[in-house]
Amino acid sequence: MNSSRFWVRLGLYSALTAAWVSMMGSLYFSEVMRFTPCTLCWFQRVLMYPLAGLIAFGILRRDHHLPFLVLPFSLLGQGVAVYHYLLQKTSIFGQPASCGLGVTCSSVWIDWFGIVTIPLLSVFGFMAITIGMLMVIAGGENRPNLVGAYRWPRWPVPVIVVIAVALYVAEAVRAGEMEVSLPEIHISLPSSVPFLDLSTGATPTPVPTATPTSQEKGESLYAQACASCHGAQGEGVEGLGTALADSPYVSQLSDDAMLALIRDGRAADADDNRTGLAMPPRGGQSELSDEQIGFIILVIRDWQ
Ligand code: HEC
Structure with missing residues (x-):
């Protein structure tokens, strides 16, 4: 096994994992914890959710163009997420009023250790996808007409998707039975x-x-x-x-x-x-x- 293929696989499956964890995580915050997404959150969702399907589909199809389809979304999403995080944590963009959906974009729903807020998690999600795709490109597998192009395994796709969905369902059920405790969140x-x-x-x-x-x-x-x-x-x-x-x-x-x-x-x-x-x-x-x-x-x- 040639080592660049290892990086290609790592890049593909970690990007897929990041997209599914981000999507299920954001659904968890809005549907289970009932946090109201602000307008900037919605822009990030619009960029992230298609990636969950797109990356899964690209891996299953063994489409060597995948990085070029994914990168525009992930880079743009990362830009929005970084802007959102700076808006929350700094005042370099001034004090925003409400930006459309009632909740101000600088509202902080979670604040773990005073650093980790939802937009920061989003920055990490988009960054993992971007890095994953760069690894695929670096592995040289992006040339579609390569003779004997690498036929990476497809089985991780259903495994990753099923685990991400199962975790979400388990958390939703748990939250429904037990009280969702805001105290779990460090304020x-x-x-x-x-x-x-x-x-x-x-x-x-x-x-x-x-x-x-x-x-x-x-x-x-x-x-x-x-x-x-x-x-x-x-x-x-x-x-x-x-x-x-x-x-x-x-x-x-x-x-x-x-x-x-x-x-x-x-x-x-x-x-x-x-x-x-x-x-x-x-x-x-x-x-x-x-x-x-x-x-x-x-x-x-x-x-x-
Ligand atoms: C994201 C929306 C949101 C924001 C921002 C918000 N609240 Fe609330 N607030 C609610 C909701 C929803 C309830 C009702 C909760 C319930 O059903 O018990 C509530 C309930 C309350 C109540 C109890 C009265 C009642 O009818 O249940 C008080 C008092 C209150 N909020 C004060 C504040 C103050 C002060 C602020 C600003 C520091 C604030 N809220 C910001 C959504 C919000």
């Missing part, structure tokens, strides 16, 4: 937590007193972090978030309970979920401090 906490910590059951939340400035701060924070789902004046947005103004449910919530709810969010299938829609922790803005949430609570109280 990066602000370094100073002056307010109540539910686990130690301690101090009541000192909601800041309503000075004009804290009210103004609250309003602008609300507009950035919450208005996309709950409406500019707390009137609610169909299919995204409940009405917070004139809400009997909200008015009976204590400040502590409201802070805890906003800080921790509420999974779509949590026992106390009222709508079947997910409320992301801190409205998806992981950098929102408890103090800032206190300002937002003032604004919401004002609407009752």
